[in-house]
Amino acid sequence: MFDIAIIGAGVVGGMVARALAKYNVRVCILDKESDVAMGATKANSAIVHAGFDAKEGSLKARFNVRGSEMMETVTRELGVKYKRNQSLVVGFEHEREEVEAIYKRGLANGVKWLELLDKEALHALEPNLNKDLTCALLAKTGAIVCPYELCIAAVGNAMDNGAELVLDFEVASIDKKDGSYVIKAADGREIETRYLVNSAGVYSDKIAAMTGDADFSVTPRRGEYMLLDKECGNFTERTIFHTPTKMGKGILVSPTVDGNLLLGPTATDIEDKEDTSTTPEGFATLFDKASDNVANIPVNKVLTSFCGLRATGSTGDFIVKERDGVVTLGGIESPGLSSAPAIAEYVEEIFANKGVLGEVKKDYVATRKPAHYFRELSMVEKNVIISKDPAYGRIVCRCEGITEGEIVEALRTNPVARDLDGVKRRTRSGMGRCQGGFCSPTVVELIARERGIPFESVTKFGKGSVINYGRTKGDK
Amino acid sequence: MCIKADLVIIGGGPAGMSAAVAAYDAGIRDIIILERDKSLGGILRQCIHNGFGLHRFKEELTGPEYAYRYEEQVRERNIPFKLNTMVLDITPNKIVTAMNSEDGLFNIQAKAIILAMGCRERPKGALNIAGTRPAGIFTAGTAQKFVNMDGYMPGKKVVILGSGDIGLIMARRMTLEGAEVKAVCELMPYSGGLARNIEQCLNDFGIPLMLSHTVVEIHGKERVTGVTIAKVDERRRPIPETRQYIECDTLLLSVGLLPENELTKSAGISLDRITGGAVVDQNRQTQIEGVYACGNVLHVHDLVDYVSEESEIAGKAAAAYIIGKSAAGTSIGLTTDGKVRYTVPQRITAKEDVTVYFRVADVYRDVKIVVRDGDNVIISKKKQKVAPGEMETVTLTRQMIEGMSGDTLSFSIEA
Numbered sequence: 001m002f003d004i005a006i007i008g009a010g011v012v013g014g015m016v017a018r019a020l021a022k023y024n025v026r027v028c029i030l031d032k033e034s035d036v037a038m039g040a041t042k043a044n045s046a047i048v049h050a051g052f053d054a055k056e057g058s059l060k061a062r063f064n065v066r067g068s069e070m071m072e073t074v075t076r077e078l079g080v081k082y083k084r085n086q087s088l089v090v091g092f093e094h095e096r097e098e099v100e101a102i103y104k105r106g107l108a109n110g111v112k113w114l115e116l117l118d119k120e121a122l123h124a125l126e127p128n129l130n131k132d133l134t135c136a137l138l139a140k141t142g143a144i145v146c147p148y149e150l151c152i153a154a155v156g157n158a159m160d161n162g163a164e165l166v167l168d169f170e171v172a173s174i175d176k177k178d179g180s181y182v183i184k185a186a187d188g189r190e191i192e193t194r195y196l197v198n199s200a201g202v203y204s205d206k207i208a209a210m211t212g213d214a215d216f217s218v219t220p221r222r223g224e225y226m227l228l229d230k231e232c233g234n235f236t237e238r239t240i241f242h243t244p245t246k247m248g249k250g251i252l253v254s255p256t257v258d259g260n261l262l263l264g265p266t267a268t269d270i271e272d273k274e275d276t277s278t279t280p281e282g283f284a285t286l287f288d289k290a291s292d293n294v295a296n297i298p299v300n301k302v303l304t305s306f307c308g309l310r311a312t313g314s315t316g317d318f319i320v321k322e323r324d325g326v327v328t329l330g331g332i333e334s335p336g337l338s339s340a341p342a343i344a345e346y347v348e349e350i351f352a353n354k355g356v357l358g359e360v361k362k363d364y365v366a367t368r369k370p371a372h373y374f375r376e377l378s379m380v381e382k383n384v385i386i387s388k389d390p391a392y393g394r395i396v397c398r399c400e401g402i403t404e405g406e407i408v409e410a411l412r413t414n415p416v417a418r419d420l421d422g423v424k425r426r427t428r429s430g431m432g433r434c435q436g437g438f439c440s441p442t443v444v445e446l447i448a449r450e451r452g453i454p455f456e457s458v459t460k461f462g463k464g465s466v467i468n469y470g471r472t473k474g475d476k
Numbered sequence: 477m478c479i480k481a482d483l484v485i486i487g488g489g490p491a492g493m494s495a496a497v498a499a500y501d502a503g504i505r506d507i508i509i510l511e512r513d514k515s516l517g518g519i520l521r522q523c524i525h526n527g528f529g530l531h532r533f534k535e536e537l538t539g540p541e542y543a544y545r546y547e548e549q550v551r552e553r554n555i556p557f558k559l560n561t562m563v564l565d566i567t568p569n570k571i572v573t574a575m576n577s578e579d580g581l582f583n584i585q586a587k588a589i590i591l592a593m594g595c596r597e598r599p600k601g602a603l604n605i606a607g608t609r610p611a612g613i614f615t616a617g618t619a620q621k622f623v624n625m626d627g628y629m630p631g632k633k634v635v636i637l638g639s640g641d642i643g644l645i646m647a648r649r650m651t652l653e654g655a656e657v658k659a660v661c662e663l664m665p666y667s668g669g670l671a672r673n674i675e676q677c678l679n680d681f682g683i684p685l686m687l688s689h690t691v692v693e694i695h696g697k698e699r700v701t702g703v704t705i706a707k708v709d710e711r712r713r714p715i716p717e718t719r720q721y722i723e724c725d726t727l728l729l730s731v732g733l734l735p736e737n738e739l740t741k742s743a744g745i746s747l748d749r750i751t752g753g754a755v756v757d758q759n760r761q762t763q764i765e766g767v768y769a770c771g772n773v774l775h776v777h778d779l780v781d782y783v784s785e786e787s788e789i790a791g792k793a794a795a796a797y798i799i800g801k802s803a804a805g806t807s808i809g810l811t812t813d814g815k816v817r818y819t820v821p822q823r824i825t826a827k828e829d830v831t832v833y834f835r836v837a838d839v840y841r842d843v844k845i846v847v848r849d850g851d852n853v854i855i856s857k858k859k860q861k862v863a864p865g866e867m868e869t870v871t872l873t874r875q876m877i878e879g880m881s882g883d884t885l886s887f888s889i890e891a
Contacts, residue, residue, distance in 0.1 A: 227601075277606065280604075280606050280692070283604045283606070300602055303601040306609065379581045382575075386575075386577065386580040386581070393560075393575055393577035393578070394576070395575065433599075434596045434597065434599060434615075435601060437599060437614075437617060438596065441621045445626070455626065455628060456628055459611065460611035461611070464698035465610060465611035465698040468622060468628035469628075472628065474627070
């Protein structure tokens, strides 16, 4: 029997798990996928929004502003890369009023360090912008973070403090039984818990419905992205938004914490909660709209394109409520990543007020070793490590310079990587210019070795995503 | 630690080994080859098909056999090499930073450096293929590694996009291993691979080569379940009415090779926009004196025989540089008309015989390769057919270079 079960191991569920694992309660995190961070968390804009977008008085505004304030500390504790690179909302002359309205909304939301820029100041800050842009809002608290890195670190830290992670657990039903809930998975497994947190992203309406709450629905909003080579990583220093529309914050151009350039997202409402395919229309829109903001985007430097589904709730705001021991975190679309620490803080407060949490664990550890510590070390420090463990002297991913030692660590550290994409998200092996062409056979070998499974059982991302079908003729 | 060496060779594939042997034979002893893989040979190790060495050795060798001929020469001369060693950085003043398990991270101050890092395959990203992102999408070379080195089958029903040589070779290889290769789609109206590979790898096995076709959508959530292909118009845009679905579990990509020049750039050497490799003179010397480049890191070759030939030039020149010899100087730039896409070398700095390698932009029939010094035609060579997949050469004699009135040689394809 768990005290609290969290459904959905995205960045919201992960941050909630971390907040609750501080206490003497038994916490589990359930997810239908084979790894954490597999939904919108692995495919979003990777931005810590300053908080000027959301309507005054909304939950989005409240959690965003607070989350943005908390993010620097949270990422430091978790050893996650974070960069306050600032953001700009840019506009053409006919959009000046809108830019000024966003400035006012930001002030009303309590966002600090906002500044309106004229044309000259704007282009002096960012020389690669479209020269026709004439006005901008500069948000000095705007920042970038890697969302899946944050989620993995949060879940890892929660696990280090005793939380349990249950993967490939697709919730099929939730039944109330003598003051607790029985959560049944599609494969028949059962988990019993006293309290429940629903952080199931695009499925948060379905999970809510299983607990008898049919008050809201969630529409997946497709967002396509393109990631460009590190050669383009300093194309802009700040995150460049265009003045927003009602479908979202428009298409942004932003450097990432890992040094790439990101374009996206498009915004199309769809039916299918699993359809993360990219479209030719999406590619065209991305280039077209991104060019409104920056000039001469090096389109031939696209490393990969991907698509995420934002969980757009039917109320227009986040749906955050507690009823009958179930905390619902529904419709957490943008600015969900920025809000995640604040939402977690709020959930912690809910359970504290209900008297569920009790004392903080004596051996609670708030921090986690940075996943990327090795590459930050000096030559001398690296050589000390290599002399103890030769695996750190063997580079597996030549594009990103990732060693066997780092990959093995990712396969042994909470939450352990179990497949090729899991290693990729934890180490960046396979994320560089050759996109895994050279390193993937070696990584497959390391996964097989560390997990003690046959080579051909290693998958790309769990379930049926097999990479090899068995031996060749001569090796049978 | 910072050790010193006369000549550091980065890469122990066919280019690095040929260069090492040539430099040794020209009198250099203090050589070190740094190779990232666990043995010498480079990509040839996984190219177990034959067809290598026809020009060099007048016989048909497999890739590993060809590589071994050079490895033997390296071993006979006791030329030192470090395996499992990754070079991480080169500075403009020739300090090479590398790492391996035994020595850790270390620096070598070199008198001369030969860049022989080879190339990599163009990945799917820049193609912007719509659809899902399941398992089962590989570059042809990655699939070749799984099959030939690891002994595993990455697919059963295969579609190949791109008709580069590795794609063609893998079409045959996968077929021999029992897979069904349903089609090879090529965006261009001609193949980028060697004519002999189209014959021996596709036609002999009845695998259709669909020219002017591309993959427009990938299907399947966990593993590839199929691809949608379409014919493209003359501007290479897919024609919607021609879309057709092909059921398959694997998509292999053979859509181009890119010289791997990250280290070259870290040394501050500028690259040729067309080749993706350094700009070099007839000695394969880059803009930094004493730094040379050869093999696929300089420009992508169709035959390894030419890689060896080019690398010997670089090895000999590096030796001469270390010893302090130099030939009588000149300064000639080589230009192209667009039909000739590029030349290697791009400039000539000495009055001696120079073989110029180049590739053309399209398939041209019954044409002449023309080299001019100003308006003066100095070479005119008839060709029945030239194609982008096959490298061309012309040789400029010392007399031609000495007799030049201008300082530019222009290369063109003419009717």
